[in-house]
Amino acid sequence: MIELHNVVKHFGEVRAVNGINLTVPKGEFFCVLGPNAAGKTTTIKMIVGLIKPTxxxxxxxxxxxxxxxxxxxxxxxxxxxxxxxxxxxxxxxFLRFTGQLFRMSDAAINREAAELVPRFSLEEWLNKPIEGLSHGTRQRVAIASALLHSPEVFVIDEPMVGLDPHHARIVKDILKERSRKGMTLFLSTHQIGVAEEMADRVGIIHRGQLVAVGTADELRRRAGVDGALEQAFLALTEEQEEVPSNEGVPRP
Amino acid sequence: MNDRVVSPLRLLVDTAVLTAWRRLLGLKEQSWFLLSLIGVFLVGYVALSFTLFFGGLRFIGRFPGLGGLLVERLLFLLFAFLFGLLLISNLIIAYTNLFRNRETAFLLTLPVPRQTVLQWKLLESTLVASWAFLFLIAPLLAAYGLVNRVDWHFYPMVVLMVGMFIVLPGIAGCWLALQIARFLDRRAFQVLLVAVLVTAVGLILFKFRPEPVTDEALETRVLSVIDRLLDNTRFAQFPLLPSYWLSSSVQSWSEGALRTALFFFAVLLSYVLFFGFLAMTRLGDSFYEASSIVHGRGSMFVRWAWFQRLEERQRRLQQLSLLLRPRDWLDALLAWRNLVPPDVRALVAKDLRVFWRDTTQWGQALMLFGLLTVYIINLRHFTRQLDSPFWISLVSFLNLGACALNLATLTTRFVFPQFSLEGKRVWVVGLAPIGLVQIVRLKFWLASVATLIVTLGLILLSCSMLGLDVAHSVFFAAAIAVMTFTLNAIAVGLGALYPNFKETNPAKIVSGFGGTFCLVLSFLYIVSSVVLLAVASPWGWRPDTLDEFAPAKAAFSWTIFVLGSVLAGWLPLRLGLRKVAVTEL
Incomplete structure (x- = not known):
């Protein structure tokens, strides 16, 4: 469903993404982890077509x-x-607007919205201007509108930012449910717990390279640790410390 | 239930119209008094400019033998300059709209063709960049039609012609923005912009340099001045300029030469259709290419060895200075003799850096003040022609007005949105021990002192070029100083009274109710102050009283002027500071 073939992205003289190869099959929940400026967002922007790979x-x-x-x-x-x-x-x-941009019929928009709006607890806010909504509610509106057309591939960057524990749970459940129904998920996060809980496979991007891919157990084995995924993450990223840094790369 | 598929462009236009409508409805929450004031100002502006254009065109048109020719050339010149300004305005707005806009990035992730995104952004930029032009020339064209007693069909035709005309700078500005994005980074763009502006000002200075007039030439000066004027402004009649087609079409239509008018109309139409078709169908991929480059580019200068060496040197110096003294040159300058407390220093340095790095913004201010400087420098050549003290006085007061109006655009554009922008940085600035009220006060002083240097310099230059004595120079310097502080107080005060913490784009903050009110209030203040000072000038206006200074008259007019200025500036600033003190960010 998502295929990256030797993807490279330069920012001037710096290689922000350095030859990533990855295949995420249909229905897989894939989480990408990595330190700041590792190249996660750049990779995502190339997947969604916001920027062109070098x-x-x-x-x-x-x-x-x-x-x-x-x-x-x-x-x-x-x-x-x-x-x-x-x-x-x-x-x-806004839901209607995005649905129409995805060429959904009014009937389909109404049908999907009727399912998503209560699940995201948006009924109370549905007819109020977005400018007055809290960050968490805006985030829920954004996720609901993105799911409206039942995408085959869903790419999301830090989905839990601004969500309270109750709504974070709801979002996790919906994403997991959609994944089971065949939607491919590519999620970027700094919250290792989310990756551990949700992902079928986890990829670690560090200094522009995909340094490890596998299930949480496979990553733990590879890192030679028994505890939480966090320890495996730290061990695997420390291994790469000798590679030149991407710090200072402009954020696209 | 409607199940037809709506085109993405239509959806985007509908959304923009709905947004604009809701913004308009939001005005209901504003004070009716202030809304009425803005309404009266707008109507007053249209009425006043129409009256001035009507009187001016009739006056010039009656000039024996040459009236028609002068009016014709004036129209060519006006449209040529407006074309240039529209081009710059479109370039800046298109660049921001295409590459610094969150909606654009959002649309690029949806199944909306790149071409459609570009079409929408081109439409939006052209409208945003051109509305002021339409507002400016509507009274002129109405006056022109009335002076020439045109038939009714002139007016709808002119609307059509002007509507087509604004398309061309819109497309050219968009295309230039794409090229700049593809080939220049921010630093290169800054260098280029400064170079272009300096060259443009230099060219204008050279092109319009007046020649010294001898006493013999003074005898026949009218003819020679007109001859030179016509010669120097011939460029406006270059047949490949779109402004030439528009002016020719408008003038021919007003004269009843419909065939000629239709010919130029057809020329304009053909170019609009040709370039419009190219832009609407072929620029999408270039736009995506440029967008990708903008979001993934390092410095352009890195390819040159000298730049790499310079950067390396700066890096080393920075590392060294971090160990020895954690400052750069600006910090060092502000820290001179520790006159300024560290927190004030930090805020001043931050504001100066943010201003300098926002190239597209200060570029416009530089151009306005650059043109004003060119005009003032050229005044020295006219002092011989301006042999009557009456005219010299008139020009001095007009210069005071022009300088203050330029300053008002600067304060509204840059100073007004300052508080709103701080709202975004409240976690660091608003919570600092210095306090938000003190920060707003500081912004007032920084803006006032910085702009005072420019306005005072311009006014003193103007006085020097006009050969005014010390008393006159002190009079005008004091007037512009008072006006500078007042205009900054209006901008800072209203900026704090009508903040917009959600918007990050200063141009959009200014375009709201508070920004419009700030501009209107500044304009009214300037006009009333200049009129008051001029009418009650202590030197009088009758030729026999011009050299006699009247202290009582001076005291009277200055008392009213200073009191009015304090009221106009202090009141908004006071109200703004009071609001800041209780603002919940």
């Missing part, structure tokens, strides 16, 4: 993101860590 290619649902962008994006949803919403619209208008 070399290599990214495919989503079998479509090349660069040469067949519309086909790829029609099957994809992306929620960044601080999603854009139109402040003067209401959540309902």
């Amino acid at each position: 070399s290599g290619s990214a495919r989503v649902a079998g479509y090349d993101v660069q040469t067949q962008p519309l086909e790829a994006r029609a099957r994809l949803s992306y929620v960044p860590d601080f999603p854009f919403l139109y402040d003067k619209l209401t959540p309902w208008e």
Whole structure:
């Protein structure tokens, strides 16, 4: 569903992403972990087509993101860590707007919204301007609108930012449920607990490279630790310390 | 139930219209008095500019033998300059809209064709960049039509022509923004912008340099001045300029030469269709390419060895200075003799750095003040022609007004949004021991002192070029100083009274109710102050009283002027500070 073939991205003289190869099959819940400035967000931006790889290619649902962008994006949803919403619209208008951009019929929008709105506890806010909503509610609106068209691939950057424990649980449950139904998930996070709890496989990106991929147990074995995934993460990223740093790379 | 698929462009336009409508409805929450004041100002502006254009065009048109020619050339010139300004305005707005806009990034992740994203952003930028132009020329064209007693169909045709005309700078500005994004980074763009502005000002200085007029030439000066004027402004009639097609079409239509008018109309239309078609169908991929480059580029200068050496040297110096003295040159300058407390120093340094790094913003201010400087420098050549003290006095007061108006655009554009922008940084700035009220006060003093250097310099230059004596120079210097403090107080005060903490783009903060009110209040203050000072000028206006200084008159006018200034500046600043003291961020 998501295929990265030797993806490289340069920022001037610096290699922010340095030859990542990865395949995330249909229905897999894939979590990517990594320290700050490791190249996670750059990788995501190449998957969703926001920036062009310097070399290599990214495919989503079998479509090349660069040469067949519309086909790829029609099957994809992306929620960044601080999603854009139109402040003067209401959540309902925004849901409708995104549904229409994905060429959904009114009937389909209503049907999907009828399922998602109560699950994300948005009924109370549905007809109030987005500008007055809290960060957590905005985040829920963004995730609900991204799920509206039932994407085949869902890419999300730090989904739990701003969510209280109750709504974080709801989001986790919905994402897991969608994954079981066949949606491919690519989630980037700093919260190792989330990755450990949710992911089928975890990838660790460090200094622009995918330094380890596998289930939580496989990563622990590879790192030679028994405890929490956090220890494996620290051990695996420390191994790479001698590689030149990406610090100072401009954030796209 | 409607199940038809709506085109993405239509959806985006509908959303923008809905947003604009809701913003308009939001005005209901504002004070009716202030809304009425803005409404009266807008109507007053249109009425006043129409009256001035009407009187001016009629006056010039009656000039024996040359009236028609002068009006014609004026129109060519006006549209040529406006075309240039529209181009710059479109370039800046298109760049921001295409590459520094969260909506654009959001749309690029949706199944919206890149071409559609570009189409929408092009439409939006062109409208945002051109509304002021439309507002400016509507009274002029109405006055032109009335002076020439045109038929009714002139007016709808002119609307159509102007509507087509704004498309071309819109497309050119967008295309230039794409090229700049593809080939220049921020630092290179800053260097280029400064170079272009300096060259432009230099060219204008050279092109419009007046020649010395001898006594013999004074005898026939009208003809020679007009001859030179026509010669120097011939560039406005370059047949490949879109402004030439518009002016020719407008003028021919007003004269009843419909075939010629239709010819130029067709030329304009063909270019609009050709370039419009190219932009609407072919620029999408270039836009995506440029966007990808903007978001993934290091410094352009890195390719040169000299730059790498310079950077390396700076890095080493920085490391060394971190060990020895943790300052750069700006910090060192502000820390001179420890006159300024460290927290004040930090805020001043931060504000200066943010201002300098926002190239697109100060570029416009530099251009406005650059043009004003060119004009003032050229005044020295006219002092011989301006042999009557009456005219010299008039020009001095007009210069005071022009300088203050330029300053008002600067304070509204940069100073007004300052408090709103601090709202985003409240976690570090607002919670600092210095306190938010003190920070706002500091912003007032920093802006006032910084702008005073510019305005005082310009006014003293103007006095020197006009050959005014010390008393006159002190008079105008004191007037601009009072006005500088007042205009900054209005901007800082209203900025604190009408904050917008959600918006990160200063241009959008200014375009709200508070920004508009700030501009209107500044304008009213300037006009009333200059009129008061001029009408009650202590030197009088009658030729026989011009050299006699009247202390009583001076005391009277200055008392009203200072009191009015204090009221106009102190009141918004006081109210703003009171609001800041209780603001919950």
